[in-house]
Amino acid sequence: MRWNPVGSDKVQRDNESEYPFEDMLESYSKSTYGWAPEMEDEILRVTKSSLGTFDFCPKQYYFQNIMKLRGEEKDHHIRGNNVHDMTEYFWLEAPSHIDDILEEIEKGNVHLARDKLHAIVPEPPEPYAFGEEEQITQWVDWQFDRLVATKGIDWFPVGNEAEVHATRTVEVEGKRVPIHMRGFIDRIFESDNGYILMELKTGKWKGSKASSMRAEMQFYRMMLDHSPHVEFLPITHWGWEFPGGGINNGDGPHWDYESTSDRKAKYATSTVEKRLKRLVKAHLESNFPAERNDYKCVWCDFMELCPAWTRMTETTKKERTMIAIFDEVLRYLAPSVSCKVQVGALGRKTLQIYKTYQHTLHDYGEIGIDKVDGVHHFDIVLNKQHLTPEKSGELTKSLLSAVESEVESLR
Numbered sequence: 001m002r003w004n005p006v007g008s009d010k011v012q013r014d015n016e017s018e019y020p021f022e023d024m025l026e027s028y029s030k031s032t033y034g035w036a037p038e039m040e041d042e043i044l045r046v047t048k049s050s051l052g053t054f055d056f057c058p059k060q061y062y063f064q065n066i067m068k069l070r071g072e073e074k075d076h077h078i079r080g081n082n083v084h085d086m087t088e089y090f091w092l093e094a095p096s097h098i099d100d101i102l103e104e105i106e107k108g109n110v111h112l113a114r115d116k117l118h119a120i121v122p123e124p125p126e127p128y129a130f131g132e133e134e135q136i137t138q139w140v141d142w143q144f145d146r147l148v149a150t151k152g153i154d155w156f157p158v159g160n161e162a163e164v165h166a167t168r169t170v171e172v173e174g175k176r177v178p179i180h181m182r183g184f185i186d187r188i189f190e191s192d193n194g195y196i197l198m199e200l201k202t203g204k205w206k207g208s209k210a211s212s213m214r215a216e217m218q219f220y221r222m223m224l225d226h227s228p229h230v231e232f233l234p235i236t237h238w239g240w241e242f243p244g245g246g247i248n249n250g251d252g253p254h255w256d257y258e259s260t261s262d263r264k265a266k267y268a269t270s271t272v273e274k275r276l277k278r279l280v281k282a283h284l285e286s287n288f289p290a291e292r293n294d295y296k297c298v299w300c301d302f303m304e305l306c307p308a309w310t311r312m313t314e315t316t317k318k319e320r321t322m323i324a325i326f327d328e329v330l331r332y333l334a335p336s337v338s339c340k341v342q343v344g345a346l347g348r349k350t351l352q353i354y355k356t357y358q359h360t361l362h363d364y365g366e367i368g369i370d371k372v373d374g375v376h377h378f379d380i381v382l383n384k385q386h387l388t389p390e391k392s393g394e395l396t397k398s399l400l401s402a403v404e405s406e407v408e409s410l411r
Contacts, residue, residue, distance in 0.1 A: 001126045002078055004085040006092065021228045024165035031180035033065035035283055043167075044179045044283055046276070048219045054279050059290035063302040066288075071301025079130035080202045083243075084161075084186070086121060086136050087200060090143075091160045091187070093120050102152050110148070117144050131244055135202055138243035138253050158195070159188030159232065164220075166227035170280045177280045181223045194236030196257070197221065204250025205242035213240045213256075214268035215275075221260065222272060235260055 019025055031045035054061040063069045097120055104113035118140050127133075147155050166181040187198040197220050199213065217238040224232055239257035246252040258265060282288055290308035303309050 003124045005089040005122055006085055027167050027180050028165055037284055046179050046181050048183050051275055055275055057291045058288040059306055062288035075130050079132055082132045083135050083202045088161045090120055114144050135244040154190050157187040158190050162188055164223050164227050166223045168226040170276050172277050172281045183223055185220050188232055194234045195232050197238040199240045201242050202244050204248045205245030205254040214265055215271045218268035218272045
C-alpha cells in the first residue's frame, strides 16, 4: 500500500508556494536526462538518483533516464516512499505539539511525553506491508531522544524535504559542459556554527555503506555550494539514519553523524567529481555500455532488453541466473550458517546448508526448486526446466523467503 499523509487533507506543506529562484526554474526547464552535444538550447540534468544509476550500470541509466522506461515498483520502493512521506508529515505537524510534550518532559513524565510524540504519526488507512511501522517507530524514538537531549533547541529542521536547484559546469577533456543539479534533501538542521544535512534510508545497514553515504551527502553539499541557497551554508556536518538497518541480515538500526572536514568526508568530494566526469563523458560520446554483473543483472528491470544479456545462449542465461541467486542466498545466510555451492558439469547448482541434525525443507517445486533431504545437511537444487531468466528476480525473492523461514528455526 502506498500512502502519503502529506498529500491528504490532514496537512498542507508550508512551502507549497513557487520555488523562490526563477532563474533556477528556467534552467531546470531547459535541462534533460537525454542531453547530447548537438542540443545547444538544453543542458544535462543530474540528480543524486540518476548519478547513482549511472554508477551502478550505464546501460540501466540509458534505459531508465534517456529512454524513460519504467520497471515495476518494488517492495523496498514502496517502503521507502511510505517512511519518507511519514517523516516529512511528522516535521510539519510537530510544531503544534512540541510545547505540550516539552512540558511533560520537564515534569518528569517521560513515558507520557514519548507516547505523545508517537501520537503525531497517524494510522494509515490500511496496515503497512513492508515493515514501515517498525521503522517509523524507531525513527520517532530517535527524535524523542534528541528532544530530551537538546530540550528543543535546534531540534526542528530548517529544511524538510528541501528542494534545491543548482547549475555548474563539468570539464571533460578540455570541454566545459553545463549541468543542472536538482535534489530534495531529507532534512537540514542548524547548529552553532553552520548546518547539518541528514539523509534517511530504509534499507539494511552495513558498515561498508559508509563511503557510499558520504558520496551521497557530498552530492547534496556540492549542489548547495553551487545554488543560490546561501541560507544553508556552510555545511559543517552530515549524517544518515537507517531505522530499519537490521532487515535482510543487516547490522541493525543505525544513525551516524560526522564533520565535513573529516579526511574521509574530503575523499567523497573527489569521488563525486569523478562520477560526474564519467557521466558527462558518456553523454559526449553517446556511449552507455552494459556493465555485466550476474548479481546486478538478476535484479535489473531491463535485463531482457540489455545486449549483455540477450547475446547469451539460453543455457548461459540460466546458469548465470542460478549463480547469482546462490550468491544472494550465501550473502543472506553467512555467517550464521555454513554454506557450500557445488557446480556440476552440466551447470546444475546445488546449495548445501550444513546442519548437525536432520531437517527437511518444504516442497518449493512450484517456484523451480527440487527438494533433496539429508541426514546432516539439506540441499536445494534449482530445477533448470522451471527456471527462466524472466522470472529470476521473483525466484530469488521466493527462495530467500523460503530459506529464511527454515533457517530462523535452526539458529
